[in-house]
Amino acid sequence: MITPAYPPKPAPGDRIAVISPSGGLPGLLPLPYELGLRRLREEYGLEPVEYPATRRMDATPQERADDIHAAFADPEVKAVIASIGGSDQITVLPLLDRELIRARPKPFIGMSDNTNLLAYLYNTGIVGYHGASVMAELGRPVALHPQTADSLRAALFTSGEYELRPAERWRDTSRDWADPATFDAEPETRPGTGWTWMNADQIVEGRGWGGCLEIIGWLLMADREISHDLSDYDGQVLFLETSEEMPSGEEVFRTLRGMGERGLLRRFSALLMGRPKTWDFARPNSPEEGARYAAEQRTAVQRALKAYAPDLLTVFDVDLGHTDPQLVIPYGGTIRVDGFARRITVTY
Template sequence: MCSLVYPPKPKPGDRVAILSPSHGLPGALPLPHELGLRRLREDFGLEPVEYPTTRRMGSGSAERAADLHAAFADPGIKAVISTIGGDAQIAMLSHLDPELLRACPKPFFGFSDNTNLLAYLAMLDIVGYHGASVMTQFGRPGQMHPLTAESARAALFTSGEYELRAASEYGDIDRDWAEPGTFAAQPTMRPCDPWWWHNPGRVVTGRSWGGNLAIVSWLLMADKAVRPVEEYAGQVLILETSEELPSDEEVYRVLRCMGERGLLRQFSALLFAKPKTWALDRPTTPEESAAYRAAQRAAVLRALDEYAPEMMAVFDVDFGHTDPQLVIPYGGSIRVDGVAERIFVTY
């Protein structure tokens, strides 16, 4: 394993690449994209630079890889930020040039399907950043959530340890991005409980790995951007589920397969994100949302009981598809303090 690389950070005034490595959704739904770009300019002082496939629907894997290579190779680009996720990024990995990415490391920001790129960069020992996409976090209706903005700013511009703070309210109720009125009002928020700790009482520090649970399962099936099992010993597993709202049984089955692979027991701790519980085609009541979260937590605990009974786990951490979203270094250091029930990341 090579030495860990934290790429140099941008500073206000720098140019940053805005890419769609998964899906060119800005071309179909420009409103959140334009809002996100404006916030990057006005609130963060960065100059967004778009590439040929950023707003192009249906771009091929090789085309999207070429944009990524161009952004990493350009010395004037100081960070790379994804517009949104999707479901096709895994096919892009075979088009990537690892030597180019190693030679020109840049901070990369994204989540969901961008788990593919984050895992690929981690294979090269380049730290990425799970979270803060243009359309979802920077383009949040109303204004950016303060916790999201603070975390994104720290991850973009600073280095060193940062304490994650639990939200007292959260949002996961979607609205139509094609309607201009969507962006005039603040999102609907619901109260939420503190993070839920399992097997606390000790402190662990390790590199992070994981991301979106579905994408992790795909990477394992395709055997892409995955190290030998034993190389994950002592690391911190981070997992989140998407707007597809997987069933608790599906969550358990993925973790069971990770257990059978001998992978689950390698990790010293698990951070499991607050799951999204509401979708436009599957609206839920607060009671149904609570039941869904409880069932998903029970599925994870069932797998841990069978394959990693000593593992410390923290549930409902705010780094998934819910609002606010905290940025997590991917491949970087996380300190999980189960004694004080606090979490620290190194940006």
């Protein structure tokens, strides 16, 4: 396995590619997208560069692959960020030119369905960044969550250690992105509840690998971007989270069981489990219903770990993935988990 290396970082004033490797939602819902572009310019000092498929819902996998190639090949572009996620990025992976991308490594920032491209970059030897998208995080009504803004700034522009901290306030509900009134009010948040630690009598450090659990399951089924030499994952830090589709606890268990039966789960030195999203327009759970769903998921994870990795250092409700705030996780970068001090430190 090629050990992923950190690509050169951009600086304020540089150009950043904005691509839609999954769905072209910017064309359907321009309000959060345009707000996110403005924040890239005004708050981060970067100049967004769009591509032919960025705002196209009907873009083919080849057209999206072409945009990825163009973004990485352009020497004037210093970083790449996804507009949003989706559900079919796995169809783009076979069309990518690994040598073209390897020749011009640069930071890629995305999450959810972009787990596909992050895993691909990992196997290409490039550290990526599981984190903010233009629409969901940069397009947040009124202002970015301060913890999201700080984490993204550190990931974009710095290369040192960064300590992740539990959210002081968080939320997982949303309002209609098509309604201009959505962007007139700060989202409602709840007090933070901290992280929950298990097997915390140890300190581990390793490369980060994982992402959206549903996408990891699809990659396993398609036999893509998962090494057949499981020793490649020895000592690494697994991080996982679930999407707005809110898979049942049983589905979460079955995916983890598949990883366990493959011999994968026991290879990792720690697991960071993201705070699950418990609300969606299709399933507008009450706070009590959401709490039950989150508890069901935690029980499913614990059940799988008991069977396949009972001593694994595990942290639940880490603020990564489909939540707000969203802390950026270096995909292939160094993560240190200190169970004694209850600290998680990443290297951007």
